[in-house]
Amino acid sequence: MTETSERIDAASAKVLNALRLALPSLRLLTDPADLEHYGRDWTRRWAPAPLAIALPASIEEVQAIARWASAHGIALVPSGGRTGLSGGAVAARGELVVSFERMNRVLDFNAVDRTLTVQPGIALEAVHKAAAEHGLIYPVDFAARGSCSIGGNIATNAGGIRVIRYGNTREWIAGLKLVTASGDLLDLNRGLIKNSSGYDLRQLAIGAEGTLGLVVEATLRLTDPPPPSQVMLFAVSEMAALMRVFAACRSRLNLSAFEFFTDRALHHVLAHGAQKPFDDVSKYYIVTEFDAATEAQQQAAIDVFEQCLNEGLVNDGVLSQSEAQAAALWRLREGITESLAAHQPYKNDVSVRISAVPAFLEDMSALLAREYPQFDVVWFGHIGDGNLHINVLKPAELAAAEFVVQCERVTKLLSAALARHAGSISAEHGIGLVKKAYLADTRSTEEIALMRGVRRVFDPQGLMNPGKLFD
Numbered sequence: 001m002t003e004t005s006e007r008i009d010a011a012s013a014k015v016l017n018a019l020r021l022a023l024p025s026l027r028l029l030t031d032p033a034d035l036e037h038y039g040r041d042w043t044r045r046w047a048p049a050p051l052a053i054a055l056p057a058s059i060e061e062v063q064a065i066a067r068w069a070s071a072h073g074i075a076l077v078p079s080g081g082r083t084g085l086s087g088g089a090v091a092a093r094g095e096l097v098v099s100f101e102r103m104n105r106v107l108d109f110n111a112v113d114r115t116l117t118v119q120p121g122i123a124l125e126a127v128h129k130a131a132a133e134h135g136l137i138y139p140v141d142f143a144a145r146g147s148c149s150i151g152g153n154i155a156t157n158a159g160g161i162r163v164i165r166y167g168n169t170r171e172w173i174a175g176l177k178l179v180t181a182s183g184d185l186l187d188l189n190r191g192l193i194k195n196s197s198g199y200d201l202r203q204l205a206i207g208a209e210g211t212l213g214l215v216v217e218a219t220l221r222l223t224d225p226p227p228p229s230q231v232m233l234f235a236v237s238e239m240a241a242l243m244r245v246f247a248a249c250r251s252r253l254n255l256s257a258f259e260f261f262t263d264r265a266l267h268h269v270l271a272h273g274a275q276k277p278f279d280d281v282s283k284y285y286i287v288t289e290f291d292a293a294t295e296a297q298q299q300a301a302i303d304v305f306e307q308c309l310n311e312g313l314v315n316d317g318v319l320s321q322s323e324a325q326a327a328a329l330w331r332l333r334e335g336i337t338e339s340l341a342a343h344q345p346y347k348n349d350v351s352v353r354i355s356a357v358p359a360f361l362e363d364m365s366a367l368l369a370r371e372y373p374q375f376d377v378v379w380f381g382h383i384g385d386g387n388l389h390i391n392v393l394k395p396a397e398l399a400a401a402e403f404v405v406q407c408e409r410v411t412k413l414l415s416a417a418l419a420r421h422a423g424s425i426s427a428e429h430g431i432g433l434v435k436k437a438y439l440a441d442t443r444s445t446e447e448i449a450l451m452r453g454v455r456r457v458f459d460p461q462g463l464m465n466p467g468k469l470f471d
């Protein structure tokens, strides 16, 4: 008897055998190393304990898995690149992980509709490449592009660094195929641009974190590439200046990104190998990208910088003169997550309306200074969309569980502040396991009751990614 089969009790072995019988060609993994690998995401907070990992190769196999799960009362956890930051893809309670790793192909490009139809396991970067082969772009973009999958992007309605111009994932999904808990296949919206025929179940499934069904195919809208651009980095001393710089940039430039980070973020990203941008240290930094196809547009950027300098809003700035320089400036922002990973950060991903950002930032800085005097707190994010990432780093000597307890106490206060500012406890990472205790602070009781009802209609047995979003 192998070590693997010893770990699986008789009941589990029986249901897995039933799956093998129903689907003899299905690739199924039960090796402990695979259970560990596929049972977790980037949160690393929960010990993975899935029943097994299924790697279907077709929609029909996914449908058969759903029917088997329903017959045997087995929970399913969809799995893409597992780069999620909220525990949405964690399998810690004997679930079957349905990995879309083998369903990772481009199925179709339609030049007239300007759409790309893909399987859910395709990486975001592969989507970018496929769009570029046709002279077009899929504009949703963020640092995890090389490893995250489009299925996961859809499950969380992923945002990223281009939301200011292009919006979130949901704006780019023209059609979705969804396998429901009963194994039915829904072909939602079918690429239509205009469709006024009742509830848009496609949009309901986007951001549902796998609780309404398994996304097995997506038709993505593509668009024209943007004109040539430039990247500018500003050094800023005062928090109150950040959104004034934003207003100045937005009034003169056609922005495609407006991001910020603090001196603490810069410290970590430099320690991780990035190049120092200025001799002096400032408290805040802004990275912005904008169209710079014409001399007038390039001059406008210089004018904005000078205006901000004259008004005392910024201390210094760098304007990219080449693609390599633009990439080096972006690295300062995009390298932050990786540079913090070793410190096991506790992550908050919050949003408020753009107009509420200045007041919210003030509240936040007072709250975090008061509540986290002993911790290294790193702020960064998509401030031009009203989305802030607050990462609290675990001191080496503090036990992981105790660290989380301390951070959760502060998150409760943070989420009360979000309620006051009419914000959201999750802007783009999703609720998953990490944030469900705070959902009721920024979604009303009535909304949550309706969400529960919707979930029950789609999944009466509660087998689709249970425990995520809410219990």
Ligand code: MLT
Pocket (backbone or CB within 6 Å): 142, 143, 160, 334, 337, 349, 381, 382, 389
């Ligand atoms: C980012 O904006 O860099 C991502 O959301 C990842 C993160 O928050 O760590």
Ligand code: ZN
Pocket (backbone or CB within 6 Å): 160, 381, 382, 389, 428
């Ligand atoms: Zn982000």
